[in-house]
Amino acid sequence: MTPADLASLIKETAGGVLAARDLDNSVLPETVTVERPRNPEHGDYATNLALQVAKKAGTNPRELAGWLAEALASDDAIDAADVAGPGFLNIRLAAAAQGDIVARILAAGGSFGNVDLYSGRKVNLEFVSANPTGPIHLGGTRWAAVGDSLGRVLTAAGAQVTREYYFNDHGGQIDRFARSLVAAAQGEPTPEDGYGGDYIREIADAVVEKRPDALDGEPADVQETFRALGVDMMFEHIKESLHEFRTDFDVYFHENSLFESGAVERAVQQLKDNGNLYEADGAWWLRSTNFGDDKDRVVIKSDGEAAYIAGDIAYIVDKIERGHDLCIYMLGADHHGYIARLKAAAAALGYDPERVEVLIGQMVNLLKDGEAVRMSKRAGTVITLDDLVEAIGIDAARYSLVRSSVDSSLDIDLALWASQSSDNPVYYVQYGHARLCSIARKAAEADVTHDGADLSLLTHEREGDLIRTLGEFPAVVTAAAELREPHRVARYAEELAGVFHRFYDNCQILPKAGESAEPIHAARLALATATRQTLANALGLVGVTAPERM
Structure with a gap:
């Protein structure tokens, strides 16, 4: 019985209890809160x-x-239910009900943890969307890891997710990029407002x-040649880096297509027609203050x-x-106004x-020997995705970026993330999975x-701890999806690995x-197998491998 199952049982029981006493059971919340007590001696779970x-119901x-x-005590799944303090309820599950969690994990396999929170909903998830004027910097790398992980979590929560990269190929930054390429090809210094670095x-x-x-022809033609070819080459490098980082997209949307197709003109006309675009000082302004913005915005200069x-x-x-029910934008720290x-x-x-949602991610800094790492050898002015992967590897890079709130x-x-020690969170979790795989191999050898x-x-107390931790995984996925916080999955994986290691040391x-093998060995092997599956599922949701040997 998972916490969600117990919450449903408590609600159903409470409804019956109140109705039997002619009390108002409509006051029951949609979802009953069930938590693990800080002191395990108080029980497996508690509810308030x-x-x-009580007061609303008339008691x-x-x-x-x-x-x-x-x-509740009369239910076969409940071993004991006790009142504590002013009205808390402590609950201890029957052993068979706890064991049911293990059986359910073994039956579900790779789908354990999946929930139907967003079943039938179509979500457009736009992330990274770095300008094709240079390699992806650390901020974009954070969104690559977090965005991809959020896409996995939302999919596990039942959503149909479209991962989208908005390709900025229209505007002044692209022009500066092209001028920088031309200057480099001609052996001239980087333009004052241009881009530097070996990659140029x-x-x-x-x-x-x-x-x-x-380089032949009129300056405008030369710049256009370098713009067209240079942007394509830069973007191919970006896509290759992202793919190696296990981050792929369903759609690469070109900003320029909105202008070439007339989509911008049509949208502007729509706003003119409905009265939400007005003319002032020779420009056209969006009445955005009517809809919660701090000022009206110029749309046509x-x-x-x-x-x-x-x-x-x-x-x-x-x-x-295109049919998306929800459009999530993942933007950098300087985009709060968006x-x-x-x-x-x-x-x-x-x-x-509410169909538009904007997540803002904060900055990332690399430290070496306690000092900030300032410059990339190749990009010149910023640390890139490729630099981070070269320093600590893909798994550590993704995990380090996902395990903390982007706020x-x-x-x-x-040094920490490159180390092979229990102080390194990703190593600690992966070692737990590898140890579980070793147990499986030894079990097969011993038949x-x-x-x-x-x-x-x-x-056993440690068995109970592990089972209850396993049972929380669907709720963790639900919270990660609802709150757009995939770091909850990474932190859960660390907690699960720690609880498993303590179980391993005691059982x-x-x-x-x-x-000879005894029935308890088969039961514990089942528990270990369920733990291995859940750890693998959690690592999969953050895009990190689950190694069988380390």
Whole structure:
């Protein structure tokens, strides 16, 4: 019985208890809160339901808790239910009910932890979307890891997820990139507002190699040649780096297509027609303050050129017309203003602004010997995805970026994350999985199986701790999906690995040499197998491998 199962049982029981006493059972919450007590001696789980609803129902908390305890104790899944304090209810599960969690994990396999929270919902998840003017920096790398993990979590929660990369190939930054390439090809200094770094020289040389006549012709034609070829080459490098980082996208959406297809003009006209775009000082303004923004936004500038938000507006229309129920944008720390403006744009277009959601990620710093690492050898001014992977590997890079909330800045100690020690969180979790795989190999060699195991034998304190931790995984996935916080899965994996290691130290899983296998060995092997599956599932949700040997 998982915590969710117990919550449902408590609610159903409470409804019956109240109805039997002609009390109002409509006051029961949609979901009953079930938690593990800080002191394990108090029971396996606890609920404060009686404290929440007793007064509303017309009784007092302790009396309601007593009625609940009596009713729950009669259920085969409950070993004991006791009232504590002013109306808390402590519950201890029957051994068979705890063992049922193990059986369910073994039956579910790779799908254990999946929930139907967002079943039938189509989610557009846009992340990274770095300009194709240079390699992906650490901020973009954080979104690559977190965004991909969030996509996995939302999929596990039942959503149909489209991972999307918004390819900025329209505007001034691309022009500066092209000028930088031309300058490098001509052996001239980087333009004052241009891009530096070895990668600019490498791309410029590659353009000339592909088009030996690239520097011939009028300056505008030369710049266009370097722009077109250089952007393609840069973006191919970005996609290759992301793919090696286990981050792939379903859609690469070109910003320029919104202008070439007339989507921007159509969106602007729609806003003019519904009265949410007005003309002032020669420009066209969005009435965004009517929809919660702090100021109205220029959409078409006085020179007739579209402002950046014009593309954003057309892009919202495009995403929703493609059938997405929810559009999640994952943006950098300097984009806080986008939260209100994107929601305002959606509302001005006539959509529910709740269909647009903006997540903001904070900065990442690398530390070596306690000092910040400042510069990439190749990019010149920033640390890149490739630099991080080269320093600590893909698994450690992804895990280090995912395991903390994106709301806070992140310091990554390169020595720690490259180490093979229990202080390294990803090593600690992966070692737990490898140890479980070793147990499975030894069991096969000793011809010990968990087929037909009596899971009610799992009554040791450490066995109970491990079973209850396993049972929490679906709730962790639910919370990670609801709150858009995949770091909860990584932290759970660490907790599960720790609880398993303590179980391993206290409970003999396989018979010792020369001993025959007993029923308890089969039960513990089943528990170990369920733990291995759950650890693998959790690591999969953060895009980290689950090694069989280390």
